[in-house]
Amino acid sequence: MLLTVLPVTSYSIEGNWHWRTAVPRRQIAGNTAMASKSQLDRAIAHFEQAMRQLEAAWAQSEQNHGKITKLNTEASALKEDRAKLAGELDEVRARADELAEASRQAARRIELAMARVRTVIGEKV
Numbered sequence: 001m002l003l004t005v006l007p008v009t010s011y012s013i014e015g016n017w018h019w020r021t022a023v024p025r026r027q028i029a030g031n032t033a034m035a036s037k038s039q040l041d042r043a044i045a046h047f048e049q050a051m052r053q054l055e056a057a058w059a060q061s062e063q064n065h066g067k068i069t070k071l072n073t074e075a076s077a078l079k080e081d082r083a084k085l086a087g088e089l090d091e092v093r094a095r096a097d098e099l100a101e102a103s104r105q106a107a108r109r110i111e112l113a114m115a116r117v118r119t120v121i122g123e124k125v
Helices: 025-030 033-124
Strands: 009-013 016-020
């Protein structure tokens, strides 16, 4: 039985250090071609599944990005409409204030005219 151990090695991926654990040499020597092939097949199937999931996630991300872009465009249009409507509302309020003031002035003039008419009628009676 071989009990020699492969040395521990390290490697860096994007600045993160990873350590490869030591594997007893007997495990390596004991693998048959069939075991290696089935492990390889499982690894490939696992990799392909991971790629399908990645592609699906990417497609969903692209779809979400399109929706976000559309919603941002709609939000901008709504903000512009709101600003336009706020300006129009300010104009309508200003016109309503002008009309209210004109109505008060007209009411005062009518009251003065009626008072004069009463005075003239009262003097003649």
